Amino acid sequence: MTTFQRMLLPIVLGSLALFESATATDIVCEGVYPRHLQGVCTDEPRAIYWSWTEALVKTDWQGRILKQVPVASHHGDLCFHDGKVFVAVNLGEFNLPAGKEDSWVYVYDGETLAELARRPVREVAHGAGGMAYRDGRFIIVGGLPKDVDENYLYEYDEQFAFRKRHVLASGYTKMGIQTVAWANGSWWFGCYGDPPVLLRADAEFRFTGKWVCGAALGIAGLKDGNLLVARNTKVPGVGHFGRLIVVREDEKKGLAPITIATPATAARPVIIAHRGASGYLPEHTLPAKALAHAMGADYLEQDVVLSKDGVPVVLHDVQIDTVTDVAQRFPDRKRANGRYYAIDFTLAELKQLRVTERFNPKTNAAVYKNRFPLWQSSFQIPTLEEELQFIRGLNKSTGKNVGVYPEIKAPSWHREQGQDISKIVLNVLDRYGYKTKADNIWLQCFEFEEVKRIRQELGYKGRLVQLLPAKDNKTLLTRQGLEELAKIADGIGPALSHVVAGMTNDVLQLTDLVKNAHDLKLAVHPYTLRADELPPYADSFEELCRIFFVEAGVDGAFTDFPDRARAFLR
DSSP states (O other), X not given: OOHHHHHHSTTTSSOXXXXXXXXXXXXXXXXXXXXXXXXXXXXXXXXXXXXXXXXXXXXXXXXXXXXXXXXXXXXXXXXXXXXXXXXXXXXXXXXXXXXXXXXXXXXXXXXXXXXXXXXXXXXXXXXXXXXXXXXXXXXXXXXXXXXXXXXXXXXXXXXXXXXXXEEEOOOOOEEXXXXXXXXXXXXXXXXXXXXXXXXXXXXXXXXXXXXXXXXXXXXXXXXXXXXXXXXXXXXXXXXXXXEEEEEEXXXXXXXXXXXXXXXXXXXXXXXXXXXXXTTTSOTTOHHHHHHHHHHTOSEEEEEEEEOTTSOEEEOSSSBOTTTBOHHHHOTTOOOTTSOOBGGGSOHHHHTTSOBOSOBOTTTOOBSSTTSSOTTOSOOOXXXXXXXXXXXXXXXXXHXXXXXXXXXXXXXXXXXXXXXXXXXXXXXXXXXXXXXBTTSSBEEEESOHHHHHHHHHTSOOBSEEEEEOOSXXXXXXXXXXXXXXXXXXXXXXXXXXXXXXXXXXXXXXXXXXXXXXXXXXXXXXXOBOBOTTSOOTTOSSHHHHHIIIIIISOOXXXXXXXXXXXXXXXX
């Protein structure tokens, strides 16, 4: 592994000791490849074989390359048998009516990767894409034209004499089947798709299950009945990286990870409790902050707005009708747009309000229906000063040093209302000792002009984070924009979508934002990891953590569930 790769992905590929033993957690393939991973197989416990479309790679069980050879495109999924590696190859077209494909099996020596033979498999219509071996027969899978509601499995003997075409009653899957393996008494098939699909069949190819589950880039059975599933990450302008995760059969999910890889680097990513432990208690209440403190968060976030009498209070929005009973207590105090604003109420009036879990003021329904029940127990709006005192007290009584992560909300809007929120907040932070980069604080704001003002005009010397809205500020996302930002700020707070563009055909698509930010010494703290609001490319909260902390290599993240993020990193 090169120094360049370590610099590029300091968490994903920082060293070969990044992950624990290969049989217990992820196996990262050494190297970077121009085209994506197509399949994996093993000669357990000796070696792992990786098919990279135009490269065949043999590694040990720690992912270190033992042998690598260039191969013709398109080399697909592969299997190991009798000291040899067999690869499904298509030199023609995929997913078209029969006759456009050119299907083969290439045979390689398992020790040296020297090519031994090429076997035509003309019966494999639509392009050979994957293969497996069991009990004296090879099973080859491949492409599929659109709107065909079944998949085809082609059986060959050990001399590659054609035996039979099996029909799998799976319904249509995008581009057919890409990977196949026998494990734990079943056949498993990985398919592309948005989302990707996993199929299962019994020994006689009778269809037994279908799940939304990614296994189209490689799947291999293990002797203990578990399986290895391949993951591929693409970094723009660099190439593709691959790893294997150990999974077990799961009737609800198809396959589920057994263990979670934990980065073994000294600079562990930080956990920022988003509005406190807001997945469990109403956001920005002192009990939510206490719970997050106990759960092991590194920082507790404070969104700050102003009251009518200029007191900074901790609320996510300038409006207060989504988390309080203001509409019932002060029905005549709404503005012309029907909304209620904190800045229209004195602190004494805000303290009369009852705080609850976030809800839609039009429907009165909870935004997150499985979180803390609406209007249960008793919660209040805290001031920023009350919260800083509260955290200071918890740090003293527990011996911890949990930091604060305040956001100055809507400073331009506040000035339009006649109040300078930045100056007021900085005065409070100064009184509590949050002044320099040595203090345990990150100060954040969405408005770039205000971030510059905080640094240059107001003279703040602590760490500054420029937040990046999900749909705006595209200029700041460019290399040139980040260069300007790095002159002022110490980090960025991007939306998740700024870091991970999504998943295409089971290949995770990373943007170049983290790399560019790290080149400029900017920390990256994306928002927000939620167990009850997963993006389509993650099927669990733990997988979401893996993608951002391990794959993308972010320096920290905001989360509503700090206990689960901490458990992942532990």
